[in-house]
Amino acid sequence: MTPIFASRRCVLYAGFAVPLFASYAHAASGLSHTQVSASAPFDMPSIRVPDFSKAKRFPITDFSASQGDQAATSAAIGKAIDAAHRAGSGVVVVPEGVWPTGKVHLKSNVNLHLSKGATLLFSEKPEDYLPPVQTSWEGIECFNYSPLVYAFDCENVALSGEGKLRARLDVWKVWYARPKPHMDALVALYDMAYKNVPVKDRQMVAGENHLRPHFVQFNRCRNVLIEDISIEDSPFWTIHPLLCRDVVIRRVKVRAHGHNNDGVDPEMSQNVLIEDCVFDQGDDAVSVKSGRDMDAWRLDTPAKNIVMRNCQIKNGHQLMAIGSELSGGIENVFVDNCHFIGDGKGEDGWAVPINNLLYVKTNERRGGFVKNVHMRNVSATKIQGSVLAVETDVLYQWRTLLPTYVRRLTPIEGLHVSDIRVEEAKYLCLIKAEAEMPVKDVSLEKVRAARLTDVPLINRDSEVRLS
Template sequence: MPHSMSRRTVLFAGFAVPLLSACARMPFGPRHPQLLVQVSAPFAMPAIAIPDFSASPRFPITDFGADQNDQRKTSDAIAAAIMAASAAGSGIVVVPPGTWPTAKIHLKSNVNLHLAKGATLLFSEKPADYLPAVLSSWEGLECYNYSPLVYAFECDNVAITGEGRLKAKLDVWREWYQRPQPHMEALVALYKLAAIEAPVSERQMTAGAANLRPQFIQFNRCRHVLVEDISIEDSPFWVLHPLLSRDVVIRRVKISAHGHNNDGVDPEMTQNVLIEDCVFDQGDDAISVKSGRDRDAWRLGVPSKNIVMRNCRIKNGHQLIAIGSELSAGVENVLVDNCHFDASGSATASTITNLLYVKTNERRGGYVRNIYMSDVIATRIAGGVLCVETDVLYQWKNLVPTYERRLTPIEGLHVRNIAVGEAAFVCRVKAEREMPVKTVKLENIAVRAVRETPIMTENVVGFVNAN
């Protein structure tokens, strides 16, 4: 019986079977001008193709009726400008100086949302402004949830640029940070739906007091993504979330967000990523590499890989980089290089725990391999340079049972040229006896003051301390 592949299916095919990459481009229409970004790494790192909008026409939102005193007019104007730019085949939607109140923004292929210097997009605090629900995910589980504040779905050649600012009003989201009992019950329900592989269309998470906060910016199943020069302030949830995307460059971005779960960038089931020259001032991890949770991720089968973070400054956050705990499709080929902590000017006291933190548990499966960190400087951290834990379940330990036990093989953690003023420890690796961590190398690690036992390892094969 003849059948046709949906656009979503074709895009997944591009991930799963490299030989079909040409087919994966078929749904995206005429080729948009692109630039290639070459990235040096200790693994085979492909060149990253990003969109080039230098010759594209401009579509100021004021030409479409944007009004600084009227959120609806501004929201409608932004949507109309995006539609016009997309219809033109390529375009730059320009937000001029001033504060522009808006509800959700949905991007389209071949569109660059450009915030001029002095421009602020001020996003509504009302959850109703982010309905109807869209296909998204929440902590690694697919669902239909409130739209991210800026959402791009199945877009090719999409960008957010300029020296302006995106700011979220937190009035309601701040209340949702508390995670009340109805919210936890909704999470349990979502977890169970995923465990029995209920269709994603049945996982509707905007009813009642589920209170699943949306991401600030999500690129969902996109290719050729550029985020450049913007500032982002405050966020309901994760700040920048490339999900099931390929070829992503995030550069010279400044993020200040100190709410609950306010990671800076969360590449999830995403490949070929460069994060460079950014400043992170976070309420959670600066970078958290993820690849989905449990059965959902096993079904999708798209690892996160080929991710480079370099030349970044971290004012605050929990970890410089975390791997997991949602890593069920696997994480490989990650490099953090030449990143430094500088707490000057941060709005809150330092909460830095670890530089490199790999976390998983008996439910995740997946794998972690080929993780590199080099040339990092920090002052005082609460944890250590490298920490690996394989029993991290947080509130889930008692909320839901282990439906299927799958351990996570971890192999190839390479850390060198690190200078820290004070830390609790240098390296702590706690693995399962039946699944030891393999090949851990520390080289030229200098910590002036260590408060606890410097190095502790449990169930590690191939540990090298070359200091």
């Protein structure tokens, strides 16, 4: 069967065409908005986010939430969200205390607010995240367990407050392992995407597939605000804006030490600001993505206009990763005034080595593109890799799982790094590109390491300027 890779800006959901990034006319909300600006070395649009300061409040205790009853609390949160949505806008308030719950599904014009001292404690039981919802797994769309906090096709949605979202990991950490049934499920999902099987028919909740859910996923949403909350532990990626437009994530603290526990993964999303956050991760702090292979070619939506500034990283493999799911293209990314402050030991003796400050990774199957990525005013303690690293043959387990069905190299150009201070690194710059598609226009200016354990530069097939 010859797959068809349609280049279109709509997707099929439950049989209906849903345009991406459209301005939907939901019921009048009465909400005001604020415009958030972020300076960047490219034309960065202002970001429109909702202002809930005058919205009516809906305490979950008014809907029979009980700290000793998960079912009652989960139902109360759902009823409060429905009431706030029906009212046109509202703030669903979780008061001080520990509140057990199952999945939380947000709706347009609703802010889930966690008061200081409040914890939403999410169930460890997979059945509490059914029925399946439209989501994704590592860049391929499917129906899978619901993310713990989920919004689909919403506008004006928020998570706020000084409280905490926490996941129980009893089952999810067992699922970190990747036995054969799990790997077979990944192959089956990839084959469905290759054959252009409709997303609604890619049902992945079966047997021992064990595709873990995201913690927070905003899917096809507009005007998204996440501020002040703490997130602890996660089954999978922690905060995942997928196909979103206008997103602000600020003053958020994330501590997730499990497998694939990235902090924020903006995927095929545009106009995103991540600022004043603290990341303590088992994987990348921030990883910009735009889908995997033919599924991303179908959606044809780049990740674009993404700024990360004033953040601290205690643990994490990369400070900023680009890819490897980048088949829809990535452009206009700016990292400013961010600092890796880990001591290599971590709190409670737990730490992972940070590898690179800026890491661009792809392979011969991805296609897409990377262009116009900037990093400046960044510091780090000890890193095992480079300030800047580019690798174009990163396949992980997929190297042996599947052959290359379609070969598309990734054009990479415009990587600019300046004013970087590192106590110790292996290299300043490591680039391993394809001879038939060199990396173009790379510059490093005022990049300094107090100690290098290898040579400053390894360069294969790229244009690098050092100063």
